[in-house]
Amino acid sequence: MADTAEFIKDLCTPAFVVDLDVAKRNAAVMLDRFQKLGVQLRPHMKTHKTLECADIMTGGSRRCIVVSTLAEASFYADHGYDDVLYAYPLPRDKVQRCAELCERMALFHVLLDNGPALQELKRRPLKQAREISETTGVELYGIYAHCGNTYGCKGREQIEAIAQETTTNLLQFMERYAVPVHSPLGTNFPNFCNSSIGSTPSCSHPVPDMAMLSEVHPGNYVFYDVQQSLIGSCRLEDVAVRVLTRVIGHYPHRNQLLVDSGWAALSQDGGGCLPTGYAVIQGHPELKLTSMTQEHGRVEPVSGPLDFGQFPLGSMFSLIPYHACATAMMYPVYSVHSQGKIVSTWKPVRGW
Amino acid sequence: MADTAEFIKDLCTPAFVVDLDVAKRNAAVMLDRFQKLGVQLRPHMKTHKTLECADIMTGGSRRCIVVSTLAEASFYADHGYDDVLYAYPLPRDKVQRCAELCERMALFHVLLDNGPALQELKRRPLKQAREISETTGVELYGIYAHCGNTYGCKGREQIEAIAQETTTNLLQFMERYAVPVHSPLGTNFPNFCNSSIGSTPSCSHPVPDMAMLSEVHPGNYVFYDVQQSLIGSCRLEDVAVRVLTRVIGHYPHRNQLLVDSGWAALSQDGGGCLPTGYAVIQGHPELKLTSMTQEHGRVEPVSGPLDFGQFPLGSMFSLIPYHACATAMMYPVYSVHSQGKIVSTWKPVRGW
Known part of the structure; x- marks a missing residue:
C-alpha cells in the first residue's frame, strides 16, 4: 500500500505522520540535557520501534538503547545496534532467545524481578542482590526503575517531587549496596555501577540529584503527545x-x-x-x-x-x-x- | 520472529491463537444457515484480514466478500478473490484506487453515503436513489445496512427484534423503490436488486423475513468473542x-x-x-x-x-x-x- 503522495495533505487517510523537525528537536534537547548532567541517555525504542528514529535518538551512535520486546532487540541487532537493554522482567519462555542475542551483541542486558520490586528492596535492600551474587554465571550490573508514577502528575513541581523521591531511593540503595554492612558482598561485584531511572516526565524535568545516576531511559519524548502535555512534560x-x-x-x-x-x-x-x-x-x-x-x-x-x-x-x-x-x-x-x-x-x- | 513451537503451550507469549476446528465450525454453521434461507452470505473480512480464514468463510469459492479497507481489497484481489464490496462511504481520496480495483476484478462494489443514512431514507425514501440515478456512469446496485445497534442487545429476543426492524425497513424501501409512485425512476435500474444487512448478532439469530433479503454480511462470527457471548450471539x-x-x-x-x-x-x-x-x-x-x-x-x-x-x-x-x-x-x-x-x-x- 505504498502511498506516493509528495505532501502530507495528499496522503490517503488515516495516516500517521511524524514532523521530522520537531522529533529531531525533542531528541536533541534530551541528548543535550543529559550530556550536560554527565548522565548517559539510554533512549527507549518502544514508542516508535523504527531504525530511523533510533538513529535520531542515539545521535547516530547506534549504541545504548532500551527495548520492550525481543522483536525490537533482534531488529536493532540486525542493524548493527549494540548495548541493548531488554527492559522486561526476564520471561522464562524467552531465555534461549536472550542467550542468542547475548552472542550477537557485545552488551545485551536483561532485568531480573522475581517478586520483590523497589518497595521490597527498600525493606530488604540486600536480599535480592545477594541471591543474584550467589548465582554462578550471573553478575548484578545495576538497578533500573521506571518511576511510571510520574504519569499521575500535573505540572513540573509534582514531576520533580517524584523524580527526586525515585532518585533518592535509588541512590540510597546504591550506597547501602556499595558499602555493605555485612561483607563479603561488597567485593563480589566490580561491575555493579549502574543506576537508571526512566519516564519521559522525570527526564523532561530532571532534578539536580539525577546527575548522580549513571543512566536515564525515557522514550516517549521523541514524539511526545497530549498526555505528556497535560502531565507537564512538554508543550x-x-x-x-x-x-x-x-x-x-x-x-x-x-x-x-x-x-x-x-x-x-x-x-x-x-x-x-x-x-x-x-x-x-x-x-x-x-x-x-x-x-x-x-x-x-x-x-x-x-x-x-x-x-x-x-x-x-x-x-x-x-x-x-x-x-x-x-x-x-x-x-x-x-x-x-x-x-x-x-x-x-x-x-x-x-x-x- | 518465526516461532518454531509445535504446540501452543510452547509458544512465546503473548500469542494470538486460533482454534481451527472452532473457526471452521462457526463458518460452516453460518454458510449452512443462509444457504437454507436462500440468502447469499457475503462474509466480512475485517475481523481477521487473512487469506486462509477468507477461504474458510467463503467455503473456498473466493467470491463474494466484504472488506473494510482498500489494503484488504488489494490483498484479496492479489489472491484471486472476486466480487468484493468495500463497505465504506466512498472516500474522495481513494476514488482512484477504487477505480483501479474495478479494473482488476469482475465485481468491485462501493457504497455511497452522502449525508442521509437509513433514517433519512425512511423519511425521503427516493431522494438519494434519484440523485444516484441522475449521475451518468453510476448505477444503483443495492442497499446495505449494518444494524450495528444489535450490539446493544442482551439475548436472542432483543437481537431478533432489531433484525426484524432492520429487515422490514429495508424491504419497505425496496418495495417503494421498485414500484415508485413517481415514475420514471423505476425503469432506470434493472440491476437494483440487492439488499443486505450485516452484524454477527442478527445473522446468528436470523428472523424468517431475512430470507427475503438478497445478502447478509456478518464478519466477527468466525472468531466470536466475549462481547458476542454477552449479546447472545454465541456461547x-x-x-x-x-x-x-x-x-x-x-x-x-x-x-x-x-x-x-x-x-x-x-x-x-x-x-x-x-x-x-x-x-x-x-x-x-x-x-x-x-x-x-x-x-x-x-x-x-x-x-x-x-x-x-x-x-x-x-x-x-x-x-x-x-x-x-x-x-x-x-x-x-x-x-x-x-x-x-x-x-x-x-x-x-x-x-x-
Whole structure:
C-alpha cells in the first residue's frame, strides 16, 4: 500500500505522520540535557520501534538503547545496534532467545524481578542482590526503575517531587549496596555501577540529584503527545506526531461528522478522557471526537450546532493523539515530513 | 520472529491463537444457515484480514466478500478473490484506487453515503436513489445496512427484534423503490436488486423475513468473542480465539500477578467492563485482568487473597478476548491450532 503522495495533505487517510523537525528537536534537547548532567541517555525504542528514529535518538551512535520486546532487540541487532537493554522482567519462555542475542551483541542486558520490586528492596535492600551474587554465571550490573508514577502528575513541581523521591531511593540503595554492612558482598561485584531511572516526565524535568545516576531511559519524548502535555512534560507544540483523517460523512440529524479514523487508526488508550474526546483536533478546540468504531470516528461540537459548511466532505483534520506510543503501534508505516513535505517513510517492527 | 513451537503451550507469549476446528465450525454453521434461507452470505473480512480464514468463510469459492479497507481489497484481489464490496462511504481520496480495483476484478462494489443514512431514507425514501440515478456512469446496485445497534442487545429476543426492524425497513424501501409512485425512476435500474444487512448478532439469530433479503454480511462470527457471548450471539465455547500469556511476576504486597500481555497484545476496547476486567481468564473466574500497560497486565483476585503457589512464574493463562476484531488487529501473525497442536500460521494484511 505504498502511498506516493509528495505532501502530507495528499496522503490517503488515516495516516500517521511524524514532523521530522520537531522529533529531531525533542531528541536533541534530551541528548543535550543529559550530556550536560554527565548522565548517559539510554533512549527507549518502544514508542516508535523504527531504525530511523533510533538513529535520531542515539545521535547516530547506534549504541545504548532500551527495548520492550525481543522483536525490537533482534531488529536493532540486525542493524548493527549494540548495548541493548531488554527492559522486561526476564520471561522464562524467552531465555534461549536472550542467550542468542547475548552472542550477537557485545552488551545485551536483561532485568531480573522475581517478586520483590523497589518497595521490597527498600525493606530488604540486600536480599535480592545477594541471591543474584550467589548465582554462578550471573553478575548484578545495576538497578533500573521506571518511576511510571510520574504519569499521575500535573505540572513540573509534582514531576520533580517524584523524580527526586525515585532518585533518592535509588541512590540510597546504591550506597547501602556499595558499602555493605555485612561483607563479603561488597567485593563480589566490580561491575555493579549502574543506576537508571526512566519516564519521559522525570527526564523532561530532571532534578539536580539525577546527575548522580549513571543512566536515564525515557522514550516517549521523541514524539511526545497530549498526555505528556497535560502531565507537564512538554508543550502541545512539542508533539511531533499527528493522525490525519478526512470527513467522510455529514449527519445533520445527529449534529455529527463522520471521519475515517476509528480505533484501528487511533488508540483508545486514555478512553476519551479529554474535553475533546479521544484526541485534540488541531485548530478546532470547538470539536470533539466523541466515539469510534473500527474504521469510523464521530465528531461533534463540544456544544451548540455544527456548521457543516465549514467541514465539506473530504476536508482533513489533524488529530494530536492522547498517547503516541499506543497510536503509533496501530500503523505499519509512518509518513515523515518536514513542513508538510514528505521526506521519508519509517517502518516499525511488530510482534514480540 | 518465526516461532518454531509445535504446540501452543510452547509458544512465546503473548500469542494470538486460533482454534481451527472452532473457526471452521462457526463458518460452516453460518454458510449452512443462509444457504437454507436462500440468502447469499457475503462474509466480512475485517475481523481477521487473512487469506486462509477468507477461504474458510467463503467455503473456498473466493467470491463474494466484504472488506473494510482498500489494503484488504488489494490483498484479496492479489489472491484471486472476486466480487468484493468495500463497505465504506466512498472516500474522495481513494476514488482512484477504487477505480483501479474495478479494473482488476469482475465485481468491485462501493457504497455511497452522502449525508442521509437509513433514517433519512425512511423519511425521503427516493431522494438519494434519484440523485444516484441522475449521475451518468453510476448505477444503483443495492442497499446495505449494518444494524450495528444489535450490539446493544442482551439475548436472542432483543437481537431478533432489531433484525426484524432492520429487515422490514429495508424491504419497505425496496418495495417503494421498485414500484415508485413517481415514475420514471423505476425503469432506470434493472440491476437494483440487492439488499443486505450485516452484524454477527442478527445473522446468528436470523428472523424468517431475512430470507427475503438478497445478502447478509456478518464478519466477527468466525472468531466470536466475549462481547458476542454477552449479546447472545454465541456461547462462550464458540469463541475460536485466545491470547496466551504467562505469569512474569509475583507482587504479594499488592496481591497481584504480573502477566506478559499489555494493551499491545490485548485491545482495550470494551474498557475493562467485564467483572473479570479486560478479558475472561479461561478456567479462572476468580481472577480479574484489572489493568494494562504497553507490555504488562495486572491480574488480581476478584475478591480475597491470591494463592500465589497456584500460579508459579512462567505458568500460562488463556485469555478470551472481549472484542476479537480489535485484539486480532494487534498481531502480525496468528498461530492456528487443532487441539493444541499448531497446524498453520496466518498473516493478516494491515494498513488502509
